[in-house]
Structure formats: structure tokens, C-alpha cells
Amino acid sequence: MEASGIEKAYRRGIWPLRRRLPVLRGADLTVRAGEVVGLVGENGSGKSTLMKILVGALAADAGTVSVAGRSGYCPQVPVVYERLTCDEHFELFGRAYRMPVDAERRARRGLYAELGFERYATTRADQLSGGTLAKLNLGLALLADPEVLLLDEPYAGFDWDTYVKFWDLVARRRADGGAVLIISHFVADEERFDRIVDLRDGLAVPR
Numbered sequence: 001m002e003a004s005g006i007e008k009a010y011r012r013g014i015w016p017l018r019r020r021l022p023v024l025r026g027a028d029l030t031v032r033a034g035e036v037v038g039l040v041g042e043n044g045s046g047k048s049t050l051m052k053i054l055v056g057a058l059a060a061d062a063g064t065v066s067v068a069g070r071s072g073y074c075p076q077v078p079v080v081y082e083r084l085t086c087d088e089h090f091e092l093f094g095r096a097y098r099m100p101v102d103a104e105r106r107a108r109r110g111l112y113a114e115l116g117f118e119r120y121a122t123t124r125a126d127q128l129s130g131g132t133l134a135k136l137n138l139g140l141a142l143l144a145d146p147e148v149l150l151l152d153e154p155y156a157g158f159d160w161d162t163y164v165k166f167w168d169l170v171a172r173r174r175a176d177g178g179a180v181l182i183i184s185h186f187v188a189d190e191e192r193f194d195r196i197v198d199l200r201d202g203l204a205v206p207r
């Protein structure tokens, strides 16, 4: 995945006090196959904004993004339907990804086992704990086995066991030639990344 010259400004306030808040000022970022890259930066530096642009959820003002293969996105705030169960979410997303039913069921079983939340398969999203909701959010991003994985603070609500499983899962993706970009706030995680990119003054600076 390659992004170059990404610019983005948000419009704030109402006329005549309307003003532009420049967030990205020409950010460049590349994540290669078999690489796990950490995206860090202080609160409000534009990490989530850049990731939304990379997955196409937000339009940039300038710059280009190219992705070889499919991408899977795990947003910071889970986008789920509160009345649907975990199983129903996987079914819905499987259809959206145009996966054959058998392939979706197989992938779903694997993700329940890998992240350890099979017992919540028939629980509605509005009755899940924060950590289990985070597992569902991650599981939905992984369902179609994307080549490029973009994760916005995916493990904030995970217990230690799940956190360890998460990094095993990332290591397997890397070994299989996947590209992974993770927004992180934890200094302790830094050695787990192949590379760290710091978002500073609207630019992506290698660390």
C-alpha cells in the first residue's frame, strides 16, 4: 500500500467564523507485503484521519493512495448494529464481501477460536462487553482475509491473553506476506513493529 502527498483540512465553525483546520500536509506512507508498521503520534495529530483516507472512508484534499489487493479496516470506534448478534454480523459482512457461505462460516469459526469469543456467537452487539466488541470489530476486518490490514488502536480493550493472541495473529499475517498498519499509543509495543512512522505537523516521519 502506498500513499503519497496526502493533504487534508477539516472545516470548522459556521460562517462568518468558518475556518480550515489543516491536519495532513503532504503525508507519505508505504507499507510493503510482509511488513508490520506502527503509526504513532500525539492525540489529534491525524492518525485516524490518515487511516480513513487509506481505506477510502474519507476523501483527501490532495494526494494519491494505491493498494495492491483487498484491505480490511478496524475503526477506532466499532461500527456495529446493536440488535444483531456476532453470528449475524459475520453473515452480513460475508455477504458484503461477496464470500461464499461456506468460506464465511469457516473463517468465522477460525476467528472465534483465534480470538476466543465463540461463546458470544448468539449475543447481540448491545449486550457485549467492550473487549468482546473490540474482538468482533477486529474479526470483521479479518473475515475476508485481506492482504492489507489497517487497525486503529485495535487492542485498547483486550485482556492480556487476547493481547498476546492478537500479536500471534499479526505475526502469522506477516509470515504469510500480509501488510499490516497499526495505530498504537503504547511505547511497550514498539519492538513488535518492523518500522514506526510518527505523524508530526501533518507529515509522516520515519522513527
Ligand SMILES: Nc1ncnc2c1ncn2[C@@H]1O[C@H](COP(=O)(O)OP(=O)(O)OP(=O)(O)O)[C@@H](O)[C@H]1O
Binding pocket: 010, 011, 012, 021, 023, 041, 042, 043, 044, 045, 046, 047, 048, 049, 050
Ligand atoms: N470530522 C471532523 N471534523 C472536524 N475536525 C475533525 C474531524 N475529525 C477529526 N478532526 C480533528 O482533526 C484532528 C486530527 O484528528 P484524528 O482523529 O485524525 O487524530 P488522531 O491522531 O487519530 O488522535 P487520537 O490519538 O486522539 O486518536 C483533531 O484536531 C480532530 O479534532
